[in-house]
Amino acid sequence: MRHLIIIGGGIAGLAAAHRVQEAIGQGVPVKCTVLEASDRFGGKINTRRENGCIIESGPDSFITQKPQALALCKKLGLGDRIVGTRKNNKTFIYLNRRMLTLPDGLSLMVPTKFLPFITTSLFTWPGKIRMGMDLILPRRRSKRDESLASFVRRRFGQEAVDRLAQPLLSGIYSSDPEKMSMRATFPRFLETEKKYGSLIVGMLAAKKAMLQRKPEKPAGYQAYTMFVTLKNGMSELVETLMEKCPDIEFKSNAPITGLEKSGDGVAVTLESGEVMNADAVLVATPANVTARLTQKIAPEVSEKLSSIPFVSTAGVVLGFKRDGFKHPLKGFGFVVPATESRKITACTWVSSKFPCRAPDDTILLRAFVGGALKQELAEQTPEQILKDVKGELRYIMGITETPEFEHVFQYKKGNVQYPVHHQELVVSIEEDLKNHPGLFMAGSAFKGVGIPDCIAHGTEVTEQILDYLSREQSDN
Numbered sequence: 125m126r127h128l129i130i131i132g133g134g135i136a137g138l139a140a141a142h143r144v145q146e147a148i149g150q151g152v153p154v155k156c157t158v159l160e161a162s163d164r165f166g167g168k169i170n171t172r173r174e175n176g177c178i179i180e181s182g183p184d185s186f187i188t189q190k191p192q193a194l195a196l197c198k199k200l201g202l203g204d205r206i207v208g209t210r211k212n213n214k215t216f217i218y219l220n221r222r223m224l225t226l227p228d229g230l231s232l233m234v235p236t237k238f239l240p241f242i243t244t245s246l247f248t249w250p251g252k253i254r255m256g257m258d259l260i261l262p263r264r265r266s267k268r269d270e271s272l273a274s275f276v277r278r279r280f281g282q283e284a285v286d287r288l289a290q291p292l293l294s295g296i297y298s299s300d301p302e303k304m305s306m307r308a309t310f311p312r313f314l315e316t317e318k319k320y321g322s323l324i325v326g327m328l329a330a331k332k333a334m335l336q337r338k339p340e341k342p343a344g345y346q347a348y349t350m351f352v353t354l355k356n357g358m359s360e361l362v363e364t365l366m367e368k369c370p371d372i373e374f375k376s377n378a379p380i381t382g383l384e385k386s387g388d389g390v391a392v393t394l395e396s397g398e399v400m401n402a403d404a405v406l407v408a409t410p411a412n413v414t415a416r417l418t419q420k421i422a423p424e425v426s427e428k429l430s431s432i433p434f435v436s437t438a439g440v441v442l443g444f445k446r447d448g449f450k451h452p453l454k455g456f457g458f459v460v461p462a463t464e465s466r467k468i469t470a471c472t473w474v475s476s477k478f479p480c481r482a483p484d485d486t487i488l489l490r491a492f493v494g495g496a497l498k499q500e501l502a503e504q505t506p507e508q509i510l511k512d513v514k515g516e517l518r519y520i521m522g523i524t525e526t527p528e529f530e531h532v533f534q535y536k537k538g539n540v541q542y543p544v545h546h547q548e549l550v551v552s553i554e555e556d557l558k559n560h561p562g563l564f565m566a567g568s569a570f571k572g573v574g575i576p577d578c579i580a581h582g583t584e585v586t587e588q589i590l591d592y593l594s595r596e597q598s599d600n
Contacts, residue, residue, distance in 0.1 A: 125153045126593045129392050129402040131380055131417065133160030134167025135575055136567040136582035139196065143586040147371040154593060156372045156399070159392070161379035165366060169575070171357030176483040178213040178357040179441050181533035183575060184474065184490070185209075185358070189577035192359075192583070194348065199363045205356070208349035209477055214455035217246060217287060218466070218520055223458060232310075233288040235277065236328045251436035253282030256324075263321040269544050273301035275313065279323055285458040289552075294467060297538045297573060298495035308542040308550075326510065353478055358575075368416060374443070383407075383421040383563070388596070390421065390562050403596060404562045404589050408582060410434070411540060411569035416500055420471050422563060425556045432569055434537040437494040438502035440513040441474075442527040444487040451521050453487065460520075462497050468516045469495055476538050486528070491517065506532040540569045566591055 130137045137158060144156040164170070186193040195205060196442045218225040227244040230235025234457040235255065242252065264270075270499035276289040285301060294301040297309060306314060316326035332567060366374060379395040385407060390405045407414045415429035457472040474481050474488040482488040491513045494502025501512065509532050517523045550570050557563060566585040568578055 125155050126403040126596070127155045127157070127389075127401070128404045128589060128593065129390075129400060130156065130158045130406045130408060131160075131392070132167070132378070132408035132413075132567065133158055133374070134408060134567065134578070135362070136578040137167075137168055137406070138165065138362060138455075139532035139579040139582035140406055140566060140586040140589075141410060142200075142365055142375075143583050144590070145372055150369045152590065153210055153364050153595075154590070157402075158372060158374045159224075159378040159380060159394070160374070160376045160385045161174065163376050163444070164378065165374065166359055167597070168360050168535070169358045169362055173357065175443060175486070175529055176488060177243070177443060177488055178481045179488075179531060180358055181439065181441075182359055184472070185353040185478070185573040188350060188352055190574065192576040192580040194352070194576075196579055197354070197361060200368055202354060202364055204362065205354045205360060205516075206348065206352050207355055207478060207480065208352050209585050210458065210479060212454055212456075212476065213349075216455055216458035217291060218458050218464060219246065219287065220464075222242065223456075225369070229287075231327050232458055233280070233284060233293060234313075234323045235333060236324065236547065246287060250354065251281060251283035251287075251416035255284055255523075257281075258324050259322050263317050269305055269307045269547065271302050271388070272299075272304045272306050273308065276301070276312075276423045277305045277335075279317070282356070283360045286463050291461045291469070295495070297542065298435055300496040303305060303496070303541070303543050305542045305544045305546040308546040311326045332425050337439035346540070352507060355480055365512075380417055384415055385421055385560075388562070398598055402597045404564065404593055406564045406566060406585060406589060408566045410538070414565060414567070418563070420557065422560045425553055425560070425565075428553050428556070431549070432546075433541040433543065435494070435532070435539050435541060436499040436502040436536045437539050438509050438532060438534045438580075440491045440493065441481070441531045441533070442489045442491070442513075442517075443529045444489070444523075444525050444527055446485050449487050449525055458520075466516055466520070467498070467501055468493055468520075469498075471517065487573055489517070495539070502534060503536055506534065509534070540573060542573075561592070564592075 130140055140159050141156060170181045172179040188194050196269045214225050216225055224246045229238040229240050235241040272289055272294055273285050276285045290301045294304050316323055320326035381393050383397050384391045384403055389401055389403045392402060407417060411429045411432040412434055415426045418426045453473045453476045456477040459470040460466045460468060469492045471489060471491045474490050493509055510530060564585050566582045571577055571581050
């Protein structure tokens with residue numbers, strides 16, 4: 125029986141394990157072991173349940189426009205556990221000491237409704253005119269990658285970079301928009317420009333086509349909000365996924381020191397000194413960890429992985445008594461453009477965004493610090509980070525109440541970055557891996573940082589592994 129070892133128990137590794145479990149259920153003769161260095165599985169997905177609250181130290185939801193996470197939840201029997209956002213879906217931009225709502229009809233950064241765009245205070249009149257020039261500006265002819273800032277500046281001007289692209293789009297990746305690859309992060313915009321010339325025209329055409337299609341909704345169809353979570357927190361996905369994999373061996377507290385070629389397979393050396401032999405190994409750890417583990421077995425791949433940058437971020441969760449809390453919290457929260465020179469990048473009003481996150485008498489907030497532009501703030505002591513966040517929320521939101529509880533979560537060099545030409549680097553790594561049969565890689569460093577992206581990549585690479593093991597079995 126062939127043996128596959130998966131290194132890394134984050135969502136990419138767990139999705140891979142689930143696909144192997146499916147194969148075992150279909151009669152494929154394969155043994156699978158998942159090795160996780162820490163004392164728990166899930167990677168950045170980590171839910172705490174205390175004080176009647178659902179507290180997320182990592183992602184609090186996933187996007188439904190990418191179907192992989194939604195499909196996996198349903199496959200695992202979690203369909204009735206999916207929870208959408210509340211209806212008061214306002215998101216604010218904190219600008220010039222004011223909370224300004226995103227205008228209706230704004231598709232990520234592209235205005236698709238005339239009146240809300242013309243009347244918004246988010247942009248100056250010169251800024252609006254410059255954004256409107258997208259309708260007449262020629263499309264870019266070059267096929268070379270460019271930064272998010274470069275792209276948005278070309279189509280909409282600098283004000284759109286400062287007030288939309290940087291806080292909203294690059295904020296998703298905790299990145300510097302001047303360095304962030306457009307092709308690796310928002311390829312849809314590039315495709316729209318190529319096809320229509322104008323992003324506004326392209327988005328309007330897409331909306332019109334969607335209305336005209338009006339596909340029939342199958343029986344049992346359920347509409348979901350753009351972001352959804354699970355009733356008992358995102359760790360419910362991790363816990364259920366592992367429960368549904370009875371034939372997979374999960375080992376926590378099993379750090380790896382290195383990988384070496386061993387005959388036709390791979391030898392995995394654990395920190396304990398134990399050596400495990402496998403016919404194939406899937407390394408699903410962060411790129412900086414994968415680089416260290418593959419120094420001996422694939423030095424050229426290790427070197428390229430080492431070039432992928434990471435930045436530090438931190439999150440602070442604060443719980444307050446609702447009684448006497450002055451701010452109305454009518455919305456999902458706000459983002460802060462870097463031009464405001466504040467110490468936080470955003471704040472989610474968790475108890476207003478999702479139901480069942482906190483008891484009715486509790487307010488739950490989550491503020492974000494650091495990222496590529498100010499990562500030093502996320503590398504301070506937890507006490508200083510907490511002090512900074514409380515000071516910022518007092519200044520921005522007028523919060524003077526004392527929290528009932530507080531948590532600081534730090535991810536030092538924990539957020540992967542996709543600089544310009546990142547896709548070319550990924551293709552180069554994939555080509556190099558062809559020279560190392562039995563060695564495979566997956567995770568957030570390759571084809572997307574979101575939960576659906578990692579699930580998709582972990583599953584895709586596992587299909588390659590199952591095919592490889594089948595061919596190896598046939599050859600022998």
